[in-house]
Amino acid sequence: MAISFSLEGKRALVTGANTGIGQGIAIALGAAGAEVLCTSRQDSDETVKIIKEAGGQALSEVVDLSDPMNGKKFIEAHDKPIDILVNNAGIIRRDDAVDFSEQDWDDVMDMNVKAVFFTCQGFAKKVLERGGTGKIINIASMLSFQGGIRIPSYTASKAALPVSPS
Numbered sequence: 001m002a003i004s005f006s007l008e009g010k011r012a013l014v015t016g017a018n019t020g021i022g023q024g025i026a027i028a029l030g031a032a033g034a035e036v037l038c039t040s041r042q043d044s045d046e047t048v049k050i051i052k053e054a055g056g057q058a059l060s061e062v063v064d065l066s067d068p069m070n071g072k073k074f075i076e077a078h079d080k081p082i083d084i085l086v087n088n089a090g091i092i093r094r095d096d097a098v099d100f101s102e103q104d105w106d107d108v109m110d111m112n113v114k115a116v117f118f119t120c121q122g123f124a125k126k127v128l129e130r131g132g133t134g135k136i137i138n139i140a141s142m143l144s145f146q147g148g149i150r151i152p153s154y155t156a157s158k159a160a161l162p163v164s165p166s
Contacts, residue, residue, distance in 0.1 A: 013086065061074065138161045
């Protein structure tokens with residue numbers, strides 16, 4: 001893959017980096033030269049292996065965002081600066097809207113909205129403390145525009161994320 005820009009000397013944190021979109025993002029950031037902190041509820045060893053085999057730098061850390069404060073706590077405890085934050089981790093629960101439970105609603109909103117907000121807050125505080133700059137990328141979903149009778153909390157949570165129009 002040809003990369004048209006360099007992230008050499010930058011550190012990126014990707015949540016949900018063990019599979020899917022998060023894994024792809026982490027690999028692309030590594031290919032562009034960033035050191036990638038791959039986080040997920042389980043290890044991201046496969047993602048780290050792929051990045052390292054391609055000549056990049058990466059670490060796997062277990063961070064369970066079902067506790068919405070864990071991302072913030074992880075960033076606050078981290079000594080090295082993080083330049084890029086990618087909030088990719090998320091969950092979905094399915095049930096008819098008329099039967100959807102409060103617990104399922106809360107679980108999805110806690111991870112997909114509350115954890116994102118407080119992880120961004122922790123990141124922003126660290127960036128401001130060091131007088132630096134940083135980038136935040138929040139992964140939303142086209143379902144936020146379409147809705148979904150069987151995924152009401154997921155639809156609401158992805159619509160709640162701040163995203164850039166560009």
